Amino acid sequence: MTRVKVGTLYIDHELRGAGPPLLMVPGFRRSRAVWMEPLLTLLAERFSLVLIDNRGTGNSDKPEDGYSIEGFADDAAGLLDALGIARAHVFGVSMGGMIAQRIATRHPHKVSRLVIGCSHCGRSGAVPPEPHVLDLLRLMPNDSMDEMEVAYRQEEVSFTPTFRRQNRALLDTLFQALNANPTPAFAVAGHLAALEAFDACGDLGAIRAPTLFITGQDDRLIVPENSRSMARTIPGARLVELPQAGHLFWVEKPRETAEALIEFLIVQGGSK
Numbered sequence: 339m340t341r342v343k344v345g346t347l348y349i350d351h352e353l354r355g356a357g358p359p360l361l362m363v364p365g366f367r368r369s370r371a372v373w374m375e376p377l378l379t380l381l382a383e384r385f386s387l388v389l390i391d392n393r394g395t396g397n398s399d400k401p402e403d404g405y406s407i408e409g410f411a412d413d414a415a416g417l418l419d420a421l422g423i424a425r426a427h428v429f430g431v432s433m434g435g436m437i438a439q440r441i442a443t444r445h446p447h448k449v450s451r452l453v454i455g456c457s458h459c460g461r462s463g464a465v466p467p468e469p470h471v472l473d474l475l476r477l478m479p480n481d482s483m484d485e486m487e488v489a490y491r492q493e494e495v496s497f498t499p500t501f502r503r504q505n506r507a508l509l510d511t512l513f514q515a516l517n518a519n520p521t522p523a524f525a526v527a528g529h530l531a532a533l534e535a536f537d538a539c540g541d542l543g544a545i546r547a548p549t550l551f552i553t554g555q556d557d558r559l560i561v562p563e564n565s566r567s568m569a570r571t572i573p574g575a576r577l578v579e580l581p582q583a584g585h586l587f588w589v590e591k592p593r594e595t596a597e598a599l600i601e602f603l604i605v606q607g608g609s610k
Contacts, residue, residue: 340352340353340397341397341398342417342420342421343420344412344413344416344417344420345412345413345416347393347398347399347401347413348398348399349390349391349393349398349399349413349416349417350390350391350396350397350398351370351388351389351390351391351417351421352370352387352388352389353386353387353388353389353421354378354382354386354387354389355381355382355383355384355385355386355387356382356385356386357383357384357385357386357604358385358386358426358427358450358603358604359385359386359387359388359418359423359425359426359427360381360385360386360387360388360426360427360428360429360599360603361388361390361414361417361418361426361427361428361429361441362387362388362389362390362429362430362434363390363392363410363414363428363429363430363431363434363435363437363438363441364390364391364392364395364430364431364432364434365430365431365432365433365434365435366432366433366475366529366530366533367394367395367521367525367526367529368395368516368521369391369392369395369396369397369516369519369521370389370390370391370396371396371512371515371516371518372512372516372586372589373389373588374508374512374515374588374589374592376592376593377588377589377592377595377596380592380593380596381596381599381600384600384604385427385603388417388418388421388423388426390413390414390417392410392413392434392437392529393405393409393410393413393525394521394522394525394526394528394529395521395525396519397519400521400522400524400525401525401528402524403528404528405525405528405529405531405532406532406535406536407433407436407437407440407532407533407535407536407538408440408444409532410433410437410440410532411437411438411440411441411444411445412444412445414428414437414441415441415444415445415448418448424448425447425448425449425450426448426449426450427449427450427451427452427453427603427607428441428442428448428449428450428451428452428453428547429453429455429599430453430454430455430457431455431456431457431586431588432455432456432457432559432560432585433457433529433532433533434455434457435454435455435456435457435458436457436458436459436460436533436536436538438452438453438454438457439454439457439459439538439541439542439545440538442545442546442547442549443538443541443544443545446545446546446547449547450547450603450607451547451548451549451550451602451603451607452545452547452548452549452550453549453550453551453552453599453602453603454549454550454551454552454565454568455551455552455553455587455588456552456553456554456557456559456560456565456585456586456587457560457564457565457568458560458564458568459537459538459539459541459542459564459568459571460536460537460538460539461534461535461536461537462537462539462540463537463539463567464539464560464564465561465563465564465567467495467558467559467560467561468558471495471558471559474491474492474494474495475492475495475559476530477491477492478523478526478527479520479523485516485517485520486513486514486517489513489516489517490513493509495558495559495584495585496559496584496585496586497509497584497585497586497589497590498554498556498582498583498584498590500582501582501584501590508589512589542568542571542572543571543572543573545572548574548602548606548607549569549572549574549575549576550575550576550577550578550598550599550602551565551566551568551569551575551576551577551578552565552577552578552579552580552587552595552598553565553566553577553578553579553580553587554579554580554583554584554585554586554587554590554591555579555580555581555582555583556581556582556583556584557583557584557585557587558584558585559584559585560585562579565577565579576602578598580594580595580598
């Protein structure tokens with residue numbers, strides 16, 4: 339059974355690999371299917387992966403309300419507790435990077451090292467994307483547009499044009515996996531409200547875990563300056579910018595992403 343009771347909800351997860359634990363937190367409206375196999379195969383050789391479905395996604399409970407970045411962070415920390423994991427490395431992307439920030443400030447004893455991918459610190463300090471990009475982010479399924487159509491329309495802000503041209507079959511596989519168990523519209527709205535309410539910019543200096551930021555240099559959704567500015571705020575933070583990579587950089591550059599994580603978490607961190 340992969341569903342674990344955390345507070346009042348059941349949170350679904352997957353465990354795989356061997357090594358130091360690495361909690362991987364996906365972003366807005368997406369389940370753990372967003373990681374894709376190339377990255378997971380590489381990481382599972384070095385880490386015990388804890389792949390979480392945030393509330394509202396995948397096979398986790400999908401409540402009508404109660405969505406906040408802080409709530410997602412508490413779910414993740416509660417999952418680690420339920421699994422008997424005292425401390426873990428934490429890697430979150432996009433909204434998952436916001437959740438990772440809150441895990442680090444609300445549950446600092448749970449975090450060994452922190453990796454924040456393609457994210458920002460909230461409304462008071464975020465560098466916004468173009469209005470057209472925000473419009474695509476907010477697309478919701480309706481009577482004339484299902485989940486798959488939304489995914490295809492949003493891909494222009496998730497991937498670089500070259501990757502989209504050269505990897506059509508891979509993107510089709512990704513969208514089918516994500517929409518095999520789609521996030522319902524009310525949960526998407528809850529995730530969006532959590533995003534818009536989030537503001538942790540004043541708390542970045544309180545993060546004590548060694549921190550790495552990763553971003554795609556061609557990210558149009560959460561532009562790279564967000565990672566750069568956060569890296570300047572956290573003492574000793576490191577920054578990796580992946581060339582020719584968009585918002586879902588780990589799909590476009592799985593090997594480079596895995597290498598950056600292994601270097602920071604194992605080589606520099608001394609994990610075995």
